[in-house]
Amino acid sequence: MDVTEADLPAHDSSDCKAVNAVLGRVGDKWSVLIISRLGDRTLRFNELKREVGGISQRMLTLTLRGLERDGLVTRTVFATVPPRVEYELTALGHSLREPVDALARWALEHQPEIAAANRLYDQRSQRS
Amino acid sequence: MDVTEADLPAHDSSDCKAVNAVLGRVGDKWSVLIISRLGDRTLRFNELKREVGGISQRMLTLTLRGLERDGLVTRTVFATVPPRVEYELTALGHSLREPVDALARWALEHQPEIAAANRLYDQRSQRS
DNA sequence: GGAGATGGTCACATGGACGTAACCGAGGCA
DNA sequence: TGCCTCGGTTACGTCCATGTGACCATCTCC
Numbered sequence: 380m381d382v383t384e385a386d387l388p389a390h391d392s393s394d395c396k397a398v399n400a401v402l403g404r405v406g407d408k409w410s411v412l413i414i415s416r417l418g419d420r421t422l423r424f425n426e427l428k429r430e431v432g433g434i435s436q437r438m439l440t441l442t443l444r445g446l447e448r449d450g451l452v453t454r455t456v457f458a459t460v461p462p463r464v465e466y467e468l469t470a471l472g473h474s475l476r477e478p479v480d481a482l483a484r485w486a487l488e489h490q491p492e493i494a495a496a497n498r499l500y501d502q503r504s505q506r507s
Numbered sequence: 508m509d510v511t512e513a514d515l516p517a518h519d520s521s522d523c524k525a526v527n528a529v530l531g532r533v534g535d536k537w538s539v540l541i542i543s544r545l546g547d548r549t550l551r552f553n554e555l556k557r558e559v560g561g562i563s564q565r566m567l568t569l570t571l572r573g574l575e576r577d578g579l580v581t582r583t584v585f586a587t588v589p590p591r592v593e594y595e596l597t598a599l600g601h602s603l604r605e606p607v608d609a610l611a612r613w614a615l616e617h618q619p620e621i622a623a624a625n626r627l628y629d630q631r632s633q634r635s
Numbered sequence: 636g637g638a639g640a641t642g643g644t645c646a647c648a649t650g651g652a653c654g655t656a657a658c659c660g661a662g663g664c665a
Numbered sequence: 666t667g668c669c670t671c672g673g674t675t676a677c678g679t680c681c682a683t684g685t686g687a688c689c690a691t692c693t694c695c
Contacts, residue, residue: 394615397621398539401621402611405534405610406533406534408527408530423642425641428642436642437643437683438684440642440644448625449624449625450627456642460641461642462641462690471620481609481610482533482606482607485602487526492578493525493578496576496599497577563653565673565674565675567673588663589661590661636695638693639693640694641690645687647684647685648684651682651683654677656675659672659673660671662670662671663668663669
């Protein structure tokens with residue numbers, strides 16, 4: 380049987396676009412970190428900022444807006460003073476953690492091989 | 508028990524770097540497409556260029572170099588004339604397909620939800 | 636009265652990602 | 666002689682993502 384077509388997950392252009400959109404999100408360092416932090420509990424804007432560490436206010440806002448737009452997090456404003464805004468993973472956001480964690484596990488598992496390949500490659504290119 | 512630490516896949520900074528390196532690769536549109544194309548058979552440079560479609564020669568070279576450096580593909584030069592160069596997934600490269608395909612499957616599966624969330628978000632922000 | 640926290644927005648700068656096009660060297664072919 | 670293919674490399678330009686720092690309004694606390 381011909382599996383060459385069947386086991387490519389994204390083959391037509393519309394599928395490809397959807398996959399690339401998700402891949403773009405996942406390729407984004409901040410999105411992944413935020414989803415990871417939001418995994419166990421809801422966090423407020425500045426809590427998130429402190430927890431993630433190193434993210435600028437602007438990027439946090441932008442990233443959260445993107446995640447919200449994709450239906451991965453919910454934003455809840457409490458009209459207290461000072462204002463309080465809580466971010467929480469949606470069910471969709473939680474379900475994304477599974478494949479992302481799988482990828483992270485792969486990265487950790489194969490990190491030594493990648494590092495070794497890097498060293499080998501750099502050694503060779505230096506020799507030339 | 509306290510699982511808040513245990514089930515975060517990347518927590519210390521070195522792990523985080525490794526994960527981000529892989530996430531960067533995966534977030535790269537071309538890398539994923541190339542790995543996908545190389546999944547079933549080895550391809551030559553221009554075959555790959557034609558198969559992927561829309562990639563510039565420069566980006567193909569750069570992306571392949573990156574993948575080679577990470578030990579995901581092998582580059583084999585045949586000293587024929589005209590020269591022939593074949594690219595092939597390594598075992599490591601093949602193993603990466605599994606989590607990446609999982610992510611792609613997630614994307615396809617949840618594409619309608621994401622699209623719906625997008626529409627809803629855009630509607631709301633337009634109303635404001 | 637002034638500073639700080641909260642959750643942003645806006646203007647600006649900059650670096651890196653990416654595309655475009657030219658060039659290359661060896662050989663086949665007309 | 667000159668053009669084509671293959672598999673690049675290099676120079677150059679452009680655009681977008683991201684960081685920086687200022688500003689805002691409101692309330693509390695010192």
